[in-house]
Amino acid sequence: MGIEDVDRGRWYTARMQRQTAQRHAILDTIRQAAGPLSIPQIHARASQDAPGLGLATVYRTVKLLLATEHIVAVDFPGEEPHYEPIGRGHHHHFRCLSCDHWFELDRCLGCLVAIPDGTTLPDGFVVEAHHLTLYGRCPRCAAEPNPTASPA
């Protein structure tokens, strides 16, 4: 999951030529998360691997990782954009109402929608895609009576 894991052809671009501790910390943080992370979350977690990490560097690096197709942005209702690794296919997300964190659901659990894309609804609406978000309690918070705010 370190340097050797990064495709040099993609990593190295006109604006992204050097491998630094900050960039690896940020990419590893996003890859190791259980779900999409916001900029503040990335900053907080990656700072443990890269002490003194600046917020501007997180914004810069996230933008570069988007441009080099290492990560993708995920938007949730009423929230700042979150980011997750690219290439995980169609899936849905789960938000824990207790610890407020987002989780990625397995593909097998994801496609819960009874009406597949391409269907025409009775009213004439043609469905081309869907977003499903589940809300509830993550395994940790569902077990604990007094849940903390520090999930995986």
Add this chain to the structure above:
Amino acid sequence: MGIEDVDRGRWYTARMQRQTAQRHAILDTIRQAAGPLSIPQIHARASQDAPGLGLATVYRTVKLLLATEHIVAVDFPGEEPHYEPIGRGHHHHFRCLSCDHWFELDRCLGCLVAIPDGTTLPDGFVVEAHHLTLYGRCPRCAAEPNPTASPA
């Protein structure tokens, strides 16, 4: 759908004592829409009934209508908040990828999710609620080859 339709007990509060053309235009606009509206959309439509309507008045009135429980806010991924009348029960939304407008789906079409709330997923996630959004083409845009941007 006019003045007589408004519960005076709810309409009249410490900060909302008078009935004005602007307030009725805004509430009627939200009630007559096919789906949730954003602030700019409310402003554009209500201005037809209340010429010269100011944007600040839309913000003010929407906030008051929220506080008096005449409307509710609906958030969509990556968008400004939208507003719809209160009391329409559980339903889902449809966004037309052609004209970019939101539609409210009938209740009978809404509950498309195969896993009902209260279910415990195999991983231990307890589902308490869900949001489903469908994307595609509204009846008007599905019919027209060159769709306009002025839906119902």
Add this chain to the structure above:
DNA sequence: AGAGATGTGATAATGAATTATCGATATCGG
């Protein structure tokens, strides 16, 4: 190891949505 370009961190600047201000206007009880 050294030169030079790239990357970083702190912070100022920007941009967009929302809110506050204030003189003018319209509402509604009397």
Add this chain to the structure above:
DNA sequence: CCGATATCGATAATTCATTATCACATCTCT
């Protein structure tokens, strides 16, 4: 119909996320 005042419209101010700036540190190639 009048007067007190709630509300309006125009715009300045505020808030918050994101971006630009710049001096200093770090990486890479030789």
